[in-house]
Amino acid sequence: MVERPARLPALPASVIGADGVTLSPAPDGARFVFRGPEGAAQAADEAWGTPLSRVACRATMAMGRAALWLGPDEWLLLAPGEEPETVAAQLAARLPGIGHALVDVSHRQTALILSGVLAETVLAGGNPLDLDIGAFPVGMCTRTLLGKSEIVLWRTGRETFHIEVWRSFAPYVCEFLREHMREFGG
């Protein structure tokens, strides 16, 4: 049997703290990009456990799993703490004969959690979106840019953001945010 190489974390497990804002790595798990027409999305609603949002830029969550709207036929599925192979097999078994694409991106991406009263301010150091709670409410998610890197930004709480980033960009994003946390004592 082929021995699988150990999966090393992209980031050190340490937490970066400043006055009013904290940056920490998010727990690892299974991640998928799901694409398909409405019929496949309906089947996936059942199979995934949380209905996939049909409203643009919104995420849904249930039983620890999340589905983030990325495009009109594209969702990012997150299952923290679960094994990618097991989840993929379960999903595939419940979508038989329905045209769709389910791509395992568990090893491509990693995630950071930025939280605190100054989280918005720190993000605004490198993101052009209006992050005010009125314009970017809790549950909103979108692909966007942070500095020179593409990220998926998801507001999970009033003062908490989940940042999905490609593994090789993670040290850059982490240092970029740390740089912007310096003025608050980070």
Add this chain to the structure above:
Amino acid sequence: MLLIPCPYCGERPELEFRYGGQAHIARPENPAALSEEDWAGFLYMRDNEKGVHAERWRHVHGCARFFNVVRDTTTDRILGSYKAGETRPETLR
């Protein structure tokens, strides 16, 4: 920074987009039947409009979809946008 109205995501900063050239240029059904001049016209010749221009944009760092924008090239003012594959609305002429 320009705010570009993505038909899926709403108004977003220009940084998230890529320009995709003039809109509504259909690829000829049978390229082999075309003269070299006509083929070169399809490939290279564009309107270079001074004024209101329909063009393709892609929300590459967002929903990643292509769509059409009508923009005034003299002022950079964006009159509106609509999804790829749709005909240009009368209000955006």
